[in-house]
Amino acid sequence: MRETVTKAKTKLDIEKIQADFPILRRDIRRKKLIYFDNAATSQKPNQVIDAISDYYSRYNANVHRGVHKLSEEATEAFEAARKKVADFVNAGDSRQIVFTRNATEAINLVADSWGRKNIKKGDEILLTQMEHHSNLVPWQILAREVGARLKFVPINESGELRVHSSELGNLLTPRTKLVGVTHVSNVLGTINPVKQIIEKIYELSAKNSELKPKVLVDGAQAVPHMPVSIQNINPDFYVFTGHKMLGPTGIGVLYAKKELLEEMDPFLYGGDMILEVDWENSSWNYVPWKFEAGTPDISGAVGLGAAVDYLNSLGMKNVREHEKELTTYALEKLSSVKGLVVYGPKDPEERGGVISFNVVKNGQVAIHPHDLASILDTEGIAVRSGHHCAQPLMKVLGIPAAARVSFYIYNTKEEVDKLVPALEKAKKIFKL
Amino acid sequence: MMEEQLYREALLEIYRNPTNRREITKPDLEAKLVNPLCGDEVKLQIKLEKGTVKKAAFSGNGCAISQASASLLAESIQGKKLSDVNKLRGNDILELIGINPSPSRVGCALLSLEVLMEALKSGSKS
Numbered sequence: 001m002r003e004t005v006t007k008a009k010t011k012l013d014i015e016k017i018q019a020d021f022p023i024l025r026r027d028i029r030r031k032k033l034i035y036f037d038n039a040a041t042s043q044k045p046n047q048v049i050d051a052i053s054d055y056y057s058r059y060n061a062n063v064h065r066g067v068h069k070l071s072e073e074a075t076e077a078f079e080a081a082r083k084k085v086a087d088f089v090n091a092g093d094s095r096q097i098v099f100t101r102n103a104t105e106a107i108n109l110v111a112d113s114w115g116r117k118n119i120k121k122g123d124e125i126l127l128t129q130m131e132h133h134s135n136l137v138p139w140q141i142l143a144r145e146v147g148a149r150l151k152f153v154p155i156n157e158s159g160e161l162r163v164h165s166s167e168l169g170n171l172l173t174p175r176t177k178l179v180g181v182t183h184v185s186n187v188l189g190t191i192n193p194v195k196q197i198i199e200k201i202y203e204l205s206a207k208n209s210e211l212k213p214k215v216l217v218d219g220a221q222a223v224p225h226m227p228v229s230i231q232n233i234n235p236d237f238y239v240f241t242g243h244k245m246l247g248p249t250g251i252g253v254l255y256a257k258k259e260l261l262e263e264m265d266p267f268l269y270g271g272d273m274i275l276e277v278d279w280e281n282s283s284w285n286y287v288p289w290k291f292e293a294g295t296p297d298i299s300g301a302v303g304l305g306a307a308v309d310y311l312n313s314l315g316m317k318n319v320r321e322h323e324k325e326l327t328t329y330a331l332e333k334l335s336s337v338k339g340l341v342v343y344g345p346k347d348p349e350e351r352g353g354v355i356s357f358n359v360v361k362n363g364q365v366a367i368h369p370h371d372l373a374s375i376l377d378t379e380g381i382a383v384r385s386g387h388h389c390a391q392p393l394m395k396v397l398g399i400p401a402a403a404r405v406s407f408y409i410y411n412t413k414e415e416v417d418k419l420v421p422a423l424e425k426a427k428k429i430f431k432l
Numbered sequence: 433m434m435e436e437q438l439y440r441e442a443l444l445e446i447y448r449n450p451t452n453r454r455e456i457t458k459p460d461l462e463a464k465l466v467n468p469l470c471g472d473e474v475k476l477q478i479k480l481e482k483g484t485v486k487k488a489a490f491s492g493n494g495c496a497i498s499q500a501s502a503s504l505l506a507e508s509i510q511g512k513k514l515s516d517v518n519k520l521r522g523n524d525i526l527e528l529i530g531i532n533p534s535p536s537r538v539g540c541a542l543l544s545l546e547v548l549m550e551a552l553k554s555g556s557k558s
Contacts, residue, residue, distance in 0.1 A: 368495035372472050374438060374537060386470045394471070400493055401471050429439050430496075431448075 009317040015431040018410045020045035020310075021332050031380030034415045039221060040384050040408035041243045044307075045149035048246055064272055081305030082288075089238070090229035093355070096260070098254040098288040099296055103220040104134040104253035105175075106239035107400045108178075109291060109304070111138040111214060113176065113264040114237075114256075118214075121147035124176045128161055128192075129396050130185040133389040135218045139180065140281065153181070155396065159188035159344040163197055172201065174210035182382050183222035187318075187346030187388045189327075189354035189401065193221070195233045214260070215285045220244060224408070225323055227316040227353050230255055242300065247307035250346045251300030254291070261287040268293035305358055319409055323353035329378040330355055330416045337423050339432060343397055353407035356388070358399060359427060367430050370405040376383050381419060387397050438531055439496065447496040450503035452510075454489045465494070474496040476492035476506065476547045480555075482558050485509045486518060490547075495540050501529050502544035508547070518552060520545060 018024050020148045026033050035043060056075065061070035063078045075381075079094075086094035100106040105399045119125065127138045129152050139328075143150050151171055154162050172179075179201065186189050194217050216237040222228055224245035228236050237260070244250040266273055266284055275283040275295040286289045311319065328348040334340055334357060342357045357386045359367040369385035374381050384404040394401060405419065447487030459477035466473045479487040487510050490502040508528055509517050525545045526532060533541050 083534070089547070368472075368542060370472075370537070371494040374534075391471070400473075430444065 001055050012314060012322045012409060014322075014410065017045075017046055017314070020047065021410055022046060022049075022326040024410060028382070029378055032207045034379075034381045034411075036405040036407065036411065036415070036419070037384050038224075038408040038411075039244070039404065040247070040406050042246050043410065044246055045250065045310055046304075047246065047304050047310050052118060052248060052303045054091070057301050060298075063298055064289070074298055076188055077305070078301050081301040084254055084308045085314040088312065089169040089223060089240075089255065089261060090231050091238075092231050093258060095286075095288055096258050096261065097254070098291045100239075100252040100254050100291075101146055101297070102243070102252035103239045104138075104252075105253050106237075106241075107135055107216070107218070108138045109237075109254055109267045110237050110256070111360060112140045113267050113291070114214070114260060115139075115142045116146070117263075117265065118181075119143075119146055119177045122171060122175060123148045124151055125149070126151045126171055126176050127180045128182065129155045129294055129394050129415045130159070130161070130188060130190065130390065131180065131182055132186055132218065132220070133391070134220075135180050136230065136392070137180060139178075139181075140346045147249070148177075149175075151176075155188075155393075157189075158346065159185070159190050160350070161192055161197075162188070163193070163200070168197070168200055168400045169204055170258055172204060172211060172213065174208070176211070179213050179215045180218070182218040182220075182380045183228070184219075184225070184354070185344070186354060187356050187390050187393055187404070189351035189356070190225075190345055191350055191352055194235065198234050205403060218270070221352060224311075226320040236260060238331065239313065241292055242304040242307065245304075245307055246310055247304035248300050250297045251304050253304075256288065261291070262290075264400045266290050266293065270294050272296075314409060321410060323407050324348050324417060326413065327351060327353045327355065329413050330405065330407075333416055333420050334423075337427075339427070340423065345403060354403040354404065355406070358402050359423070359430075359432065361432060364419040365399055365401075367426055369401045372403045372426050372431070375429060376419075376422050379418065379422040379425070381415075381422055389392050435489065438533060439535070440531065440545045441520055443500045443529060443558040444496060446500040450490075452489050452506035453491060454517055455491060456487055456489045459489075461476055463547050463558050465543060465547045465550060467494070467498070467539055469539060470495065472543055474498060474518060474543050474547045475504045476502065476544065476551050478551055480514070483514050485512050486539075487513065490544065494543075497529070497531070497533065497537060497540040498543045499542050501525060502547070504528050505544040505548060514552070514555075517548070520548065 023043050043113040059073040061074040063075040083094045086097045214236040217235040221241040238255040243249040270293040341360045345351045358365045373385035441497040461478040464475035465552045473557040474492040477489050482547040
């Protein structure tokens with residue numbers, strides 16, 4: 001077999017991709033839309049929109065209930081979507097995939113169903129300084145309720161986790177019951193070495209049998225943008241959401257090791273999650289349905305399945321390469337804007353397609369990110385501004401807020417080129 | 433054009449060199465609010481004399497619109513009767529700052545009014 005040399009050049013046909021996204025044909029304030037807010041939510045291709053519409057117009061029925069034809073078709077499509085998702089992230093047995101509303105709900109499910117049972121007074125939960133509120137607040141509430149303690153892995157000045165050997169060893173104790181870490185930071189863009197972190201934890205556990213925390217990885221910013229193999233990373237829990245990966249809103253995913261799902265209590269109670277119901281008692285359905293009470297988001301799952309098909313057709317390696325190329329290009333272009341400070345790792349190898357920045361003068365944020373975003377909006381450029389649901393991280397960075405551009409498969413270098421004059425325009429308005 | 437409307441020079445000048453940006457010691461009325469969406473922060477302090485605003489001052493940080501709006505509001509209520517200040521509404525503030533922000537920015541413009549209403553409540557408690 002002959003090996004072909006892979007070039008760092010993008011293999012995606014961007015024009016063809018753009019044609020699949022009807023929203024990209026919209027003009028914003030008489031300018032062609034440049035959508036740089038993909039870390040918040042991605043746009044949706046016709047293939048996803050059509051799959052949802054097709055479900056409602058051809059085989060809408062409730063799942064796991066009816067014996068009629070439509071219900072069979074709906075059930076088949078719903079479970080096929082679960083299998084597609086499981087294969088997409090190489091999760092192994094698809095019964096380890098629980099559909100939730102979003103990544104936030106998946107974490108709440110773990111905190112409630114697993115955490116309440118296993119985290120006790122005096123125990124510790126180890127998180128990182130770069131967690132999204134969704135992987136912080138549920139643990140705060142649980143910790144307060146049971147009397148557990150939160151600890152945080154600090155970040156260094158390049159926005160990377162300080163997890164080198166001794167540091168992690170010092171933070172982990174036999175009381176640490178859970179380690180929660182984001183795969184890719186939604187602010188800094190940092191790609192955390194989650195596989196190495198988990199390996200390290202196993203290494204430490206091998207030396208000290210009292211040390212056996214479970215590990216939850218928040219993959220909301222990873223799964224849409226790069227190849228992810230859950231079996232390779234080997235976390236106990238892994239969560240992500242559909243709407244950031246071309247799918248619809250309202251559908252998220254929890255992966256958990258099957259033995260954990262089996263010992264966990266249900267999250268919500270009601271229909272579909274039961275096996276047998278008596279007046280006084282009930283028994284629970286098998287996993288994953290035990291965790292999917294009530295009618296699930298069937299169209300959402302079908303739409304997410306179509307999104308997975310779409311991403312598979314592009315190839316996740318190509319998606320990652322494209323974003324890396326754009327990020328490299330954007331970092332270089334942004335470095336030409338005087339007074340602009342970029343947060344997070346400098347090396348595009350170590351960061352996803354997320355760039356947070358501020359316009360700074362004398363060490364102070366000179367244009368508030370909201371003002372910056374409003375001015376970019378007048379140029380048709382959609383960026384996020386604010387604290388990005390990571391207020392404690394903003395404090396670590398010493399800033400009130402930041403502006404953020406985040407890329408996806410339909411973004412181009414030409415669009416990045418338009419960002420620079422728009423930023424210069426903002427500086428001019430603010431007399432900088 | 434839109435941004436000239438949103439970021440008219442007079443407003444930016446107030447943002448750069450705001451009046452009434454200071455702390456009042458022992459204020460009669462005080463409140464602070466944070467806009468959870470963007471982290472804009474405004475504190476308003478009021479010194480009263482016979483039911484009239486003698487001094488008003490603001491502090492905080494945030495976007496140009498929230499800070500300029502707080503400055504203008506503090507200016508406008510000085511010398512006014514509390515009963516009149518109580519009657520201020522959103523439209524009065526937008527008129528005061530002379531812009532018509534898009535829905536996502538209205539909160540920035542009206543944060544100072546919300547703080548003012550909170551401050552007035554703080555007085556009724558004591």
